[in-house]
Amino acid sequence: MPVPVIEVKHLKKYFSTPRGMLHAVDDVSFTIERGKTLGVVGESGCGKSTLGRTIIHLHEPSAGQVFLDGNDITGVRGGDLKRAREKMQIIFQDPYSSLDSRKTIESTVREPLKVAKKYSKAEIDEKTIALMNLVGIDERLRQSYPHELDGGRRQRVGIARALALDPEFVVCDEPVSALDVSIQAQVLNLLKKLQMDKGLTYMFVTHDMSVVRHISDDICVMYLGQVVEKCPAKELFRMPLHPYTKALLSAIPSVDIHHPNKREILKGEITSPINPKPGCRFAARCPHATEACQQAQVQEEVSPGHFVTCCRIHEL
Amino acid sequence: MLKPVKKKSEFARVMKQLAKNKLAILGLIILLAEIILCAGAPLFTKYGVAEMDYMSFMDPTPSAEHIFGCDSMGFDIYTRVLYGGRYSITIGIAAIIISACIGIVIGSVAGYFGGQVDNVIMRLLDVIQAIPGMLLMIVISAMLGPGFVNTILALSVSSIPGMARMLRANMMKERGNEYIEASQSINCSKPRIIFIHLLPNCISPIIVQATMGVAQTITLAASLSFIGLGVQPPTPEWGAMLSASRAYIRQYPHMVIFPGLAIAVTVLALNLLGDGLRDALDPKLKN
Numbered sequence: 001m002p003v004p005v006i007e008v009k010h011l012k013k014y015f016s017t018p019r020g021m022l023h024a025v026d027d028v029s030f031t032i033e034r035g036k037t038l039g040v041v042g043e044s045g046c047g048k049s050t051l052g053r054t055i056i057h058l059h060e061p062s063a064g065q066v067f068l069d070g071n072d073i074t075g076v077r078g079g080d081l082k083r084a085r086e087k088m089q090i091i092f093q094d095p096y097s098s099l100d101s102r103k104t105i106e107s108t109v110r111e112p113l114k115v116a117k118k119y120s121k122a123e124i125d126e127k128t129i130a131l132m133n134l135v136g137i138d139e140r141l142r143q144s145y146p147h148e149l150d151g152g153r154r155q156r157v158g159i160a161r162a163l164a165l166d167p168e169f170v171v172c173d174e175p176v177s178a179l180d181v182s183i184q185a186q187v188l189n190l191l192k193k194l195q196m197d198k199g200l201t202y203m204f205v206t207h208d209m210s211v212v213r214h215i216s217d218d219i220c221v222m223y224l225g226q227v228v229e230k231c232p233a234k235e236l237f238r239m240p241l242h243p244y245t246k247a248l249l250s251a252i253p254s255v256d257i258h259h260p261n262k263r264e265i266l267k268g269e270i271t272s273p274i275n276p277k278p279g280c281r282f283a284a285r286c287p288h289a290t291e292a293c294q295q296a297q298v299q300e301e302v303s304p305g306h307f308v309t310c311c312r313i314h315e316l
Numbered sequence: 317m318l319k320p321v322k323k324k325s326e327f328a329r330v331m332k333q334l335a336k337n338k339l340a341i342l343g344l345i346i347l348l349a350e351i352i353l354c355a356g357a358p359l360f361t362k363y364g365v366a367e368m369d370y371m372s373f374m375d376p377t378p379s380a381e382h383i384f385g386c387d388s389m390g391f392d393i394y395t396r397v398l399y400g401g402r403y404s405i406t407i408g409i410a411a412i413i414i415s416a417c418i419g420i421v422i423g424s425v426a427g428y429f430g431g432q433v434d435n436v437i438m439r440l441l442d443v444i445q446a447i448p449g450m451l452l453m454i455v456i457s458a459m460l461g462p463g464f465v466n467t468i469l470a471l472s473v474s475s476i477p478g479m480a481r482m483l484r485a486n487m488m489k490e491r492g493n494e495y496i497e498a499s500q501s502i503n504c505s506k507p508r509i510i511f512i513h514l515l516p517n518c519i520s521p522i523i524v525q526a527t528m529g530v531a532q533t534i535t536l537a538a539s540l541s542f543i544g545l546g547v548q549p550p551t552p553e554w555g556a557m558l559s560a561s562r563a564y565i566r567q568y569p570h571m572v573i574f575p576g577l578a579i580a581v582t583v584l585a586l587n588l589l590g591d592g593l594r595d596a597l598d599p600k601l602k603n
Contacts (some may be wrong), residue, residue, distance in 0.1 A: 058497050082503045090501050098494035102516045112502035161498065 003070040004031040005169050005201040006055065006088075011064035013047070013054045020275040024050040026225035027064070032169070032218075035195065037202040039216030039233065041209065041248065045273070047225040048205040049093075052171035055203065056088040057081060068169070086116065089162035093174035095154035099146040105132075105157050106142040112164035131160045135190060152183035156190070163194065169201045176211060188215060209252045213237060218305075221245050224273050224281040227299070231306035241308045243316070244282045280310065288312055333596035340592020346585035354401030363392040365399045366550050376568055384574040387561055391552075393571065397578050400552035403464065405582065407537045407547075408530040411471035416526050418472070419479025420519075424510050426480065427487025427518075434484070441477040449474045450539065457545040467546045471533050482525060486518035520594045527590030531583035538579075554579050 013025040024047040032038045040048045053059050055066055057073070065074045073084045092098035099108055109131055113124045132139065135156040146154055155175060162170055172191065176184040192215065194200060206212050212219060213233060220230040221244065229242040240246045250264040268285040280286070283293040292311045299309045310316075334340050353360055363369075368390035369382070378385040384393035426437040444452065456470035490496070491514065499509050538555015540546030547553045549560070554575045561571035 053497070056501060058500060085501055085503050088501075090498070092494040092498065094494055098498055100495045100499075100513050100517070103513075111499070111504070115503050115505075115508070158498070161502065165502065 002034065004067075005034050005069060006203070007031045007067040007070075008055060009065045009067070011051070011054060011066065012062045013050055013059055014062045017274060022274050023225045023276055024273065025054060026276075028222075028225075028227050029064075030220055030227070030230060032201050032203060034168070034201055035199045036217040037195065037204050037215055039212035039219040040203060040205045040222060041207060041212050041219060042222035043207060043248075043270075045270070046222045047273075048207075048222055049173050051222070052090065052173050052203055052205050056090055056169075056171055057085065058090070086165045087167050088169045088171070089165065089167040090171040090173060091155075091158050091162050091175045094178050095151050095158055096146075096178075098158050099154055101146050104143050104145060105137065105149070108146075108157055109160045109164060112161060116165060127164070131164055134163070134194070135160045150183075151179045152186060155179060155183075155187050159187075159190065159194070163198070166198075167200070169203070172202055172204045172206075174206050175204075177206060177208060184211070191215070209249065221248065224271060224276065226281060227307070227309065228282065229306075229308050235306055241302060241306070241313055241316075242282075242310050243286050243288055288316055330593075330596045334592050337592040337595060339588045340596070343585040343588030343590075343592065346581060347589060350401055350582060350585070351405065354398055354405060357395070357398040357402065361392070361395040361398055363395040365395055365552055366391065367395075376571070378570055385568070385570040387557070387571050388564060393557075393574050396552035396557060397554070397574055400554045400557055400575065401578065401582075403547055403551060404534050404537065404554040404579070407464070407468055407471065407553075408534040408582075410468045411533045411537075412475065412526050412529045414468070414472035415475040415529075416479055416522060419476045420483055420515070420522065422476070423480035423483030424487060424515060424518075427484035428491060428506070428510050428514065430488065430491075437480075438484075441480055444473070445477045449536075453536065453540060454543070454545060457540060462545045462548055464547055464551075467537055467540055470540065470545075471536055474536075475529055475533070479522060479525065479529075482521055483518055486521060487514055490514050490517045520597045523597065524590045524594045527586045527593065528583075531579075531586050534579055534582065 008031070009029050011025055011028045012023075015022040015024055026047075028051060030038065040051065042048050050059065054061050057066075057076075061074060065072055067073065068084055068087060073080070076084055103111075106128060110124055110128050113119050113127055119127065129139070132142070137153060137156050137160065141149065141153070146157070149157070155178075159175075175191070176187050179187060188211065191202070195202060202215070204212065204215055216233045218230065219233045219236045221228050221236070221242065223244050229236070229240070229245045236245065237249065240249050247264045247266050250262060254260050264287075266285045271281050271284050277294075278296040279294040280289070280297050283289040286293065290312065295311065297309045297311055299307050300313065302308050302313060334344075357365075369386055369392065370390060376382075376386040376388070376390075382392050382394065384397065387393055387396070422437060422441070426434040447455070452474045453470045456473055457466055460466040460469060487510075496509060496513065499513055504513070535555060537546055537553065538558055541553050541556035542559035547556060549556060557575040558572055558579075561568075561575070564571050
């Protein structure tokens with residue numbers, strides 16, 4: 001079996017707040033094979049983005065390990081961190097704040113190459129042009145500033161910057177949720193094309209179920225920092241098992257007016273992620289919750305490749 | 317292949333933008349004219365800086381001989397305004413440049429790193445700010461002794477906290493933007509993130525503050541001269557001239573009007589220039 005590009009083991013990221021420890025990412029494990037896309041879905045504040053940022057070392061993990069190509073990169077520093085980061089990049093959600101408004105498009109795309117100190121000036125020039133062509137930014141926009149571009153073009157600049165150092169793994173942190181629907185498709189197709197051409201591995205963070213279905217090989221559903229269900233994309237939509245996944249899927253609007261989705265409306269408040277109790281975090285809103293749900297939950301492989309964290313999974 | 321494009325440097329771009337702002341250009345022209353007049357003072361006046369005209373005691377008001385009139389000592393005010401500008405403008409600009417440089421470094425470090433670093437730096441600045449500005453300047457000049465260089469030092473120390481605080485606040489705001497995370501992920505070093513990315517996005521209020529600060533510093537230097545801790549007489553300095561002629565303001569208002577006007581015009585020119593610079597520095601306002 002080939003070594004996965006990214007392997008995450010029991011990753012935790014806690015933030016200390018005045019009211020206690022905020023469990024943003026709590027014991028998450030998964031692997032992503034080369035050239036595949038892992039979609040990460042969940043509602044706002046469930047730790048999707050923090051997970052992505054912790055993997056690529058924008059945040060220091062509180063516990064757990066991250067392996068890149070089989071090498072443990074948890075807590076690496078200095079030159080090792082630099083080399084690791086060159087292989088892992090991120091595309092941000094907001095194409096407005098993710099570009100420095102005082103730098104031209106060209107200098108934004110050039111910067112990673114310049115900072116890497118590996119290339120001569122001529123090589124940088126050549127690579128910059130190649131990158132801009134690759135993501136489809138017109139050459140005449142080279143000297144433009146970000147505010148002169150529309151959201152889609154800005155996002156392309158962000159993609160070009162992320163790809164400048166030829167990464168293996170790219171975290172896409174809701175890359176299309178700030179864009180118009182028509183532009184969303186363009187950017188998604190661009191990401192797919194790049195994946196095919198360069199063999200990229202994606203972790204695709206989003207809350208948009210239709211987007212994630214379109215782009216992912218595997219999907220991992222998060223609720224309050226924990227993975228509640230993980231399986232191949234097709235299977236998730238065909239046979240969701242966790243009560244939260246079911247509720248999430250029922251929220252996708254149907255285009256068929258004769259067979260509208262039966263919407264499962266969740267009641268209750270999201271449990272606070274600060275100092276959560278052991279036990280299922282979804283229990284407070286789960287229609288099937290029982291006594292047993294107050295105990296710590298274990299992840300279970302119900303069918304090959306389909307993991308669910310719910311103690312009542314066999315009863316439901 | 318990249319064409320060898322019209323590689324617009326940042327400086328050239330800012331200048332081009334500035335040129336479009338007529339008021340800023342007016343400010344710049346006034347300032348340059350003042351600098352030329354002051355630097356080449358002997359060329360523009362026939363009197364010496366400490367040359368008394370005994371006849372003027374009869375009537376010190378402006379005349380064909382003395383276009384700005386004479387002061388209580390019989391010195392030609394026009395001459396002294398020119399020579400005084402050398403000191404006033406130099407003090408103002410030098411003090412602000414020193415305090416801006418130090419303030420920028422301190423503010424950047426505090427704002428970027430935050431946490432304990434920020435806490436320590438800010439508490440130190442609090443100590444400086446707890447002392448009233450004027451008192452602090454008096455203490456420093458009294459310690460170092462009066463004089464031109466010491467005046468500059470005293471003035472710059474007291475404006476460092478303001479600069480540092482302003483930059484820190486901007487840094488903290490900008491730091492949260494995703495492009496900073498992006499620069500981390502492409503391995504930019506901390507100095508590079510601070511000085512290449514954050515600073516250009518935070519600097520405009522500092523530039524505006526600095527140009528206006530020059531004006532304020534000129535008047536503060538005047539206060540120091542007034543209590544005898546600034547530039548020493550008979551060195552002509554605008555503020556010193558103002559305070560020396562204060563007693564005659566009812567009988568001979570021209571004695572305060574002309575040095576006052578010199579300060580006011582300089583302040584105005586600096587403010588116009590500062591506003592223009594702020595706009596020119598912001599690529600979003602490019603039309």
